[in-house]
Amino acid sequence: MIRNAALGSAATLTAGVLGAGLLLAPPAGADSRSYAVSEAVGVQIAAARAERAGIDWKDCPADWGLEKPIQCGWVKVPLDYSKPFGRQIEIAVDRIGNTGTTEERQGALVYNPGGPGGSGMRFPRRVTTKNPLWANAAKAYDFVGFDPRGVGHSAPISCIDPQEFVKAPKADPVPDSEADKRAQRKLAAEYADGCKERSGWMLPHMTTANTARDLDVVRAGLGERKLNFLGVSYGTYLGGVYATLFPGHVRRMIVDSVVNPSKEKIWYEANLDQDVAFQMRWDDWKAWVAQNDASFHIGDTPEKVEAKWRELRAAAKANPIGGKVGPAELIGFFQGAPYYDSSWVPVAQTWSDYLAGDTQALVDAAAPDMSDTAGNAASENGNAVYTAVECTDAKWPTSWKKWDRDNTRLHQEYPFLTWSNAWMNYPCAVWKSKQHTPVEVGAGRELPPVLIVQAERDAATPYEGAKELQRRLAGSRLITEEGAGSHGVTGLKNPCINDRVDRYLLTGKVDAYDVTCAPHAGPVAPAPAAAKAKGAAPAPSALPQLEELPAVR
Known part of the structure; x- marks a missing residue:
């Protein structure tokens, strides 16, 4: 809701501001630091600014460990989406262009490796290192990584001296x-x-929902009308929250090794479930x-x-x-x-x-x-x-x-x-x-099919999480690697999975039914x-x- 009743409803504000092209500044006379809107309107304002500004791509700083032709840039986002003209932070992003032709290009594929706290900035190196599992996708997509808010080069936070x-x-x-x-x-x-x-x-604003909002602003800064996203581990929860908040902005989404998105599980119960699953996989290893x-x-x-x-x-x-x-x-x-x-x-x-x-x-x-x-x-x-x-x-x-x-x-x-x-x-x-309060993850038919990939004996993200997310995302399809337990399945050589990931990214097609694959080579x-x-x-x-x-x- 709009916190200043004199400004009218959120819907009216959104339509008026968008229509008038006044998204880059608060109304005349308003205090930019305290001008308040709903978070939904705030993310629209921030996304419009990012789309207009674009990203100033340059060679990455030498100490980031990202070789040419990978490029780096920044996207500004509000610290607090209810105050979109208040304090801003910068989200670090990087990219490498698609390796195919202009006609083959399908947009940007944005990656999150999990955590929370993981950096996705090494994702474009799957192209520079010629990772064969991603060669087909690289022809069609720019590979884009980013540091989520608080991580690495994106307003990093700290709790104790590192040493x-x-x-x-x-x-x-x-x-x-x-x-x-x-x-x-x-x-x-x-x-x-x-x-x-x-x-x-930073602490009050360090939520998955805000990171999902940042992701939508990054999408806009990239000039993408819709998001192509690959999320692993915690990145699956980020993907689920994004799909809930922005179902109409999703083009392709792959989630791999799934956090149980149930509000009752986030996060205390999820960690108790993890203890049980780790013991199972520890016993497998023994x-x-x-x-x-x-x-x-x-x-x-x-x-x-x-x-x-x-x-x-x-x-x-x-x-x-x-x-x-x-x-x-x-x-x-x-x-x-x-x-x-x-x-x-x-x-x-x-x-x-x-x-x-x-x-x-x-x-x-x-x-x-x-x-x-x-x-x-x-x-x-x-x-x-x-x-x-x-x-x-x-x-x-x-x-x-x-x-x-x-x-x-x-x-x-x-x-x-x-x-x-x-x-x-x-x-x-x-x-x-x-x-x-956690987001109630779930989306209906306005969401395109989401591809879910999961090892049956995953220790870090137990298998039930994949089934729960599938129940919540209409039209999604689940690929199960039967009897396997590695965390991060899409990074492993298993043609039964790799071929379906490629087909989905290149064509948007999923199987008519869920699929069970034999495990990758042990x-x-x-x-x-x-x-x-x-x-x-x-x-x-x-x-x-x-x-x-x-x-x-």
Whole structure:
């Protein structure tokens, strides 16, 4: 609604302002800082400004790590969409033009990798690095990435000094006593205080809904009448919210590895569900390690592998490995295996090398590099945005008794990630800024078909989320990678999926029914003889690329 009744209804204002071409400034005599409209009108005003201004594309700054011919630019958006002429922030964007002909071009494909807190700026590198999975799409689309509000180069937020954030070893997240729980709660409260102190001006506006509004303004700045969008992990929730707020602006939308969009799940319950799914995929990995005991020599049954894991945790707790790697750092490294099949061999090999006497391999893999100030700043920023968005999107339980009861119960059966996940999110219980009500995700027939892609045993975004989103988006189609569990399916070689993604992007066509695909080729353990040789782990290029690293944490 219009907050100044003298201005009339939102519909009247929108029609009048649009028709009169007065979108670039508030009415005469109005205070631009306090001139208030509905958020729906605010985004129209901001989008009209962005469309008129366009984007001043230039070579990317040298320290952004984006080679030519990728170009970079900025799009201005309101901090608060109800005050579209008030404080503005800049959203960093980059692009590479389509590789095909002018006739083949279908517009821009905008990407979000997840998080919240992930940067999409490396997306155009799928073209410069000649990623074969995206060659057909690149002929038709400009590949466009962006840093969402608060991330990277887009008014970045912070909650703690980056060097303090990465300092190790941290306390074991699994508490042994009530004193341990009190200590973790104190750390979480201090973190929430730090967010308020360092970034309080941004916190009330760090919502998925506002990021979706930013996305629509970016669309307008690109000169696109409708949006083509690829969202992975949290990017699927961003896509779902965008489709709800702007169904008529969607042309193509692919969502991959889906966050459950139910208002009841965002975000407390979603994280509890994640604990269960991570344990499932951790158990899958342990079984695979046991099957390949001739290569890794960790244990020839899942039970023996689990016993070795507990031994490793206990040893690291009593005496941190290399003085830096305790249980918290071990979990940070080992959770790569439940996240991505491509991490199964490297994680197992590093563990195997450690058991064979190579302590440094595990330290290098799991301990922070305190000299990497830029990387540490990016890690801290990503965690700050993750916390700010999830804490601001929804109202969280404030009762410690509820948190303690829920996580104690889950830990009994799903111990791998439960307490680590709880402490990561506990700042939301003591958040120092406004918490909103989540968007009720859903859209009807005005939305074109949305393509949903999901691995059946995904740990970070459990499978039920894909089915729930499909129920909410009319006409959407679900591709299930049966029996697989990697997070981020569209980045993997699986022709059953890749061909359908290409067909959808190039023609807009989806299957008449949902599709189940066999899993992609699984990880292959090194031959036993090779496994004994130091350095037998795959080269770094076999690991997930930066934009595919763990998103919904």
